[in-house]
Amino acid sequence: MHDNPPNAQPARAAHHRLAPLTLHGDHELVLRVMPLPADVNANGDIFGGWIMAQVDLAGGVLPGRIAKGRIATVAVNQFVFKQPVSMGDLLSFYARVERVGKTSITVHVEVYAERNPADVQVVKVTEAQLTYVAIDAAGRPRALPRD
Numbered sequence: 001m002h003d004n005p006p007n008a009q010p011a012r013a014a015h016h017r018l019a020p021l022t023l024h025g026d027h028e029l030v031l032r033v034m035p036l037p038a039d040v041n042a043n044g045d046i047f048g049g050w051i052m053a054q055v056d057l058a059g060g061v062l063p064g065r066i067a068k069g070r071i072a073t074v075a076v077n078q079f080v081f082k083q084p085v086s087m088g089d090l091l092s093f094y095a096r097v098e099r100v101g102k103t104s105i106t107v108h109v110e111v112y113a114e115r116n117p118a119d120v121q122v123v124k125v126t127e128a129q130l131t132y133v134a135i136d137a138a139g140r141p142r143a144l145p146r147d
């Protein structure tokens with residue numbers, strides 16, 4: 001990690017040995033995880049539903065901080081599987097807040113796979129946009145705190 005510039009661009013990321021801590025200068029690393037054999041589909045790749053669940057978790061990190069309390073996913077606005085994910089890939093999830101509304105927060109998430117330990121490559125595998133809503137104890141939308 002020490003030989004990566006802090007603001008590595010995605011096109012350049014493939015040339016660095018490890019996935020960086022930030023992306024484009026505005027996407028923050030919010031999760032790293034490696035799939036397990038139980039997450040493999042019939043093709044031998046990783047099941048898309050597992051990746052969607054990880055993206056949902058990763059996407060909620062920044063909204064959770066802003067909302068300072070419970071949030072719920074209200075929408076997956078966009079979801080693209082650009083490349084298959086394989087066993088042994090270490091996935092890095094980067095998020096950026098795109099919009100803060102009255103009760104909702106929309107985030108952009110990019111996922112990169114770090115693979116092939118003998119000659120490490122970093123490949124963009126997934127991109128998504130999700131919206132989260134701050135909710136109260138009864139599960140109703142709640143105005144976001146102002147500070």
Ligand SMILES: CC(C)(COP(=O)(O)OP(=O)(O)OC[C@H]1O[C@@H](n2cnc3c(N)ncnc32)[C@H](O)[C@@H]1OP(=O)(O)O)[C@@H](O)C(=O)NCCC(=O)NCCS
Pocket residue numbers: 072073074075077100101102103104105131133135139140141
């Ligand atoms: C999240 C939930 C509380 C929102 O309640 P709601 O009555 O639909 O909310 P509202 O229509 O008042 O909209 C609340 C906010 O969400 C936004 N929103 C609602 N539907 C949206 C959609 N399809 N896409 C993007 N934003 C949406 C609204 O624009 C609004 O944002 P704002 O206050 O910042 O302007 C409710 O829909 C819910 O409980 N959904 C299930 C959540 C859940 O279980 N998620 C886990 C996956 S199963």
